[in-house]
Amino acid sequence: MSTTPQTKKLKAAIIGCGRVSVKHIKAISRLQDQIELCALVDTNQDAPQNLLSGSKIKGSRLRALTSSMKSYINYKDMLEDVHPDIVAITVPSGMHFEVAKACLLAGANILLEKPMTMSNTEALELYNMAESKGLKIAMGHIYRYFPIVSLLHEDMVNGVFGKVGHGSVIVRWGHENEYYTQAAWRGTWKSDGGALMNQTVHALDLMCYLMNTEASKVNGMIANRFREMEAEDTALGIFTFANGALCQVEGTTATFPNDHEASFFINAEKACVRIALRKGKPSYSITTPKGKNLAFKYLRRYLKKQGLSYTINVAKNPHYGIYHDLYTAATTGTQPIADARSGYLSVDMVLGFYKSVLTKSEVALPLTEEFQIEEMKSVSLK
Ligand SMILES: NC(=O)c1ccc[n+]([C@@H]2O[C@H](COP(=O)([O-])OP(=O)(O)OC[C@H]3O[C@@H](n4cnc5c(N)ncnc54)[C@H](O)[C@@H]3O)[C@@H](O)[C@H]2O)c1
Incomplete structure (x- = not known):
């Protein structure tokens, strides 16, 4: 029986x-x-x-x-x-x-x-x-759990896209001043950091995941243009990755709150990858050198691998994917897709960026000495 x-x-x-x-x-x-x-x-x-x-x-x-x-x-x-x-x-x-x-x-x-x-x-x-x-x-x-992202990573690891030239990441995640006054910890150097540490950190992580590499250098600038908070509302910088690729970064909360945007672009030898989230709507384009868009091919492959129910749940709420993944990891011993190492390296990228602002110089990554975000208190942002 x-x-x-x-x-x-x-x-x-x-x-x-x-x-x-x-x-x-x-x-x-x-x-x-x-x-x-x-x-x-x-x-x-x-x-x-x-x-x-x-x-x-x-x-x-x-x-x-x-x-x-x-x-x-x-x-x-x-x-x-x-x-x-x-x-x-x-x-x-x-x-x-x-x-x-x-x-x-x-x-x-x-x-x-x-x-x-x-x-x-x-x-x-x-x-x-x-x-x-x-x-x-x-x-x-959450970005690592968006539909098709894991397949793009897999193909990057397997060399399907060839050498990566450069990338660009934009996070325009506008928040009004009320967002910062609602909770005293938000926008402070001690407990939050600014647009980079709060809103952009996981976008930087996604670039590493998609490009299958880690950051090796950073040069950054930050400012506080509009929001009433201690840390920055705008950050612009350039990372160099271990594979030689360059990546331009814009992270801001100083844009309009009703027009949230997170965009990712990767220029590789055999494909240009674009992923964007604008006003809650995702869009994907994976174009070949001849101009063909492979996005639907990837979506079909993803649906076949993950099933309709998982795909719908994760598209509505990427945290569903994280819990699903952590459950599998805890019961079978696999590593979560967004594992502890990704947490450490993305924090290191942001702190390196801040250190570059503080020291007005290019900073090598990963950092070899402790850097506490509170060291940024001495920087004038206005
Ligand atoms: N992954 C994402 O998409 C995403 C989105 C938003 C926020 N976040 C992160 O989530 C975290 C929380 O952000 P939030 O916007 O929900 O903050 P929040 O201020 O709205 O909520 C934090 C909660 O923690 C409680 N709290 C504080 N100290 C506590 C303690 N010692 N024990 C138990 N509860 C305590 C507070 O009372 C509050 O209810 C931040 O680290 C933020 O960066 C992640």
């Missing part, structure tokens, strides 16, 4: 029930066969309930989601009580290191929001700690 194997369910907790945690809870609500929500934690005791009502998850799906869930105001109490298998860390960026370290010490795999930490040495410590404990860190680098 054959029996159907039971899927192992992992217990998950979310620490920090603010703005981004809605994406997390929606993702978990769609993965209830694999993931059981066991705790919501926030120092504001109303936040867990606000999160649930703001998520618009209703009826039987909500009842199933919250059936074994408890709320906590202290994450250390939660770790001791619940022993979660997975913890999503969605607290302000300046707290990522402290909370992530405690979760790894408690034996949990983590989904850590970007940026990994505010210093290169702290990021490296988390990376090494996870490696030595055999735990997984999946980063909230």
